[in-house]
Amino acid sequence: MAAKNKVHVIESRRCKSCGVCVAVCPKKVLEIGSELNEQGYNYVVQARPEDCIKCNLCGVVCPDIALGVVEVQASA
């Protein structure tokens, strides 16, 4: 069976800057960034990506399906 890697992704155009993911992240990885997306919201960024434990709590709570952990095929 092929190995899979977990990757944290942010779809910044969907973010509405509610801050729920920032509050729930156990590792304080996420912050509301200074850049605006096309909807006019300051979107979330991974301020400390090296601390992310890929728990996907942020993905579970985001009401706009703007971020989370996905599995990708590991390269050989």
Ligand code: SF4
């Ligand atoms: S996957 Fe977990 S540790 Fe990583 S940003 Fe989301 S809530 Fe934080």
Ligand code: SF4
């Ligand atoms: S929970 Fe979703 S919409 Fe709210 S700040 Fe985080 S990424 Fe943006």
